[in-house]
Amino acid sequence: MNIRVFTYIILLLACACVPLKxxxxxxxxxxxxxxxxxAERPDFSSSDCERIDVWDVDPQGTHFWMQADIDIPLSLLSSDQPLGLYFAGKASAVFYMNGVRVGASGKPGHSLREEETGPMDTVFYLPRSILREGKNTLVIEMSGYHGYIKLVQPIHRIGVAEYVQPTDIILRSYSGSIIPFGVLVIGVFYFGLLALRSETPKTQIWVPLMAFFALGQLSSEISRGLFPYSWPFHDIRLMAILFFGIAASASLLMHVVQRFLVKWQARSMLVYLLGLCIPAFVAPGFDAKSVAVFLTAAIIGAVVSFSAYRRGDQAGLKYGVAFLIFTISVHLVPSGFLDRYYYYFVAALLIFLFAQQIKQLEAERAQQAEDQARANRLQQMLDEANERVNPRRIKVSHEGKVELVSASDIAYCKGARDYVELQCNNGKTILCSHTLAELENELSGSFLKVHRSYLVNGDYAETLEREANGAGKLLLKTGEYIPVSRRIMPKVRKALA
Structure with missing residues (x-):
């Protein structure tokens, strides 16, 4: 499988992504x-009340009541579909629409002991009889004592729409993730196996590891739409997303460092990893942290790559440009980046890295083949030299007796049904009971199989002639012509050269 086939698979995955209404x-x-x-339900006009923006509503570590208006159009009230009140946030809450209690997500309380947690995303059926066209008043009792970490925006959505399970809506927003998900899965398994089979798995494994951790990050991201969970678990999910993001960024840096920095790798990697920790602590919100960490890795990767290019490594230019494009793309689409674009950009960067890794593996294999061919030629030369100094003698069963024949005296071997004819340099022919395959194994070194019925001693080769049909014939020093099959012709020409 090459990068072209890999690209075709990704395009097929893209075609499988069907837009949803x-x-x-x-x-x-x-x-x-x-x-x-x-503590008790207020009339929302006392001194204990204040008017704030909905995004500033923060139930974490407190208990309060909230009132807000929702404008519902006649078109929604006239639809045939059931209606629902949606709530997504880190809070236990009870909901009242126009004075009527419509449902509860857990049980709000004045303390951790009194509070009971509910789902992170929930919907309550709204009877049309309690709704009216225009302004509707929503009152919520809310508390949030069970969280593990404090979020900048703990409330994600409150509103009215046609009744659908919240997980279906969330999955709809992640429907396009099938494309990067496919890229990551293929990258983990295919390129992971390539790396493990490589002669240098420690340097080849970092790109598949980056894909693995990015896949874990994406899986944690879409888990919100796969199953409903209680709102305290949302903190664990966010920490998992950040952890996988840091791990993917570190894997990217390890790949770049081992690719372009031969010296001081441990010291350089320690400095870069410390650099990744800075945005993880400084950036506000987990979405911003996840993006900032990977963006930091891309910027460091660009600096290291361009530095390598200045030192003469041409691959550094390609890497640097790829990281630069990634960085610019992040700044062009800053809003909604993590959910909408992040994994597409990561997948695109991985495709580039996979392509470079394929080229590197192909170059590595070509070098290994060249080294092996050089070793084979050297071994053949040593065998031939040793044969001239210490000629081998093989045992040949002939006419009911065993005869020792010097390998250097054999010009060629010819298969003859159940026997083999040994043609010696003095014109003598010895008929033995060995098979041609057995003799080929025993007469290694200067002997070369040129035809399914002929095994020739290369020391007796004079000239090789090519015929019109692609086959050939080999002239020996004995004056005889030996046929060379078309399939073996390139191998014979290379060996004699």
């Missing part, structure tokens, strides 16, 4: 949000 979603009015830090 988007859902009309009506969110709460951001300017109408009122939050009251009270």
């Amino acid at each position: 988007a859902q009309s979603f009506y969110s709460i009015d951001r300017s109408s949000v009122i939050v009251c830090q009270t």
Whole structure:
């Protein structure tokens, strides 16, 4: 399988990605949000209440009540589909629409002990009888004491739409991930096997490892749409996404360092890994952290690659340009990057790295073949020299007795049904009971099989002539012509050269 076939598979995966119909979603009015830090349900006009933006609503480590308006159009109320109230966030909550309790996600409380957790993404059926065209009032009691880490935006969505399972909506948003997912899976298994079969697996394994960790990151990302989970588990999912992102970035750096920096690899790698930790701690939000870590790896990779190009390594230019394109692409589409574009860019970068690795493996194999051919030629020369100094003698069963025949005296061997004729340089013919295959194994070195019925001593070869049909004939010093089959002709010409 080469890079062209690999590309065809990715195109087929792209064709398998079918666009899905988007859902009309009506969110709460951001300017109408009122939050009251009270234990009992307030009237939302007391001094304990304040008006804030919906993205500033933060239930982590606290308990409060919230009121907001949702404008519902007549077109939605007139549809035949059931309606639902959607909530996605790190909080346990109870929901009231126009004064009617419509459902609860867990149980909010004043403390960790009183609180019960619910699903991260949930939907509640909304009877049309409690809704009205235009402004509808939503009241939520909310708390969030069970989280492991504090998020910048713990509330992801609140609104009304046609009733669909939340996991279906999430999977719909990740539907395009099948393309990078296919790239990563193929990269992990195919190029992982290539790396393990390579003569230098330690240097070839980092790109497949990068694909493996990126696959783990993507799998953690889409897990939200595969199964419903409680909102405290969302923190674990985010930490898994960041961990796999850091591991993929470190694998990328290891590949670049071992590819372009021969000296001081351990010291360089330690410095670069420390550099990856900086954006992991500084960047706000886990999406930003995951992007910043890989972006840092790409920038460092570009610097190392261009430096290698300045030292004369032509491959450094290709790597540097690829990392530069990746970096620019990130800055061109900063919004919604992780979900929409991140894995596409990572997959594209991996395809480039896979192509470079294939070229490197092919060059490695070509070098190995050349080294093996050189070793074979040297061994043949040594065998021939040893044969001249110490001629071998083979045992030949002939006319009921065993005769010792010097290999240097044999001009060629000719297969004759169940026997083999040994043609000696003095014109003598010896009929022996050996097979031609047995003699070929015993008479290694200067002997060469030129035809299915002929084994020739190369020391007696004079000239090789090619015939019109592609076959040939070999003139020996004894004056005899030996046929050379068309299939073996290139091998004979190379050996005699």
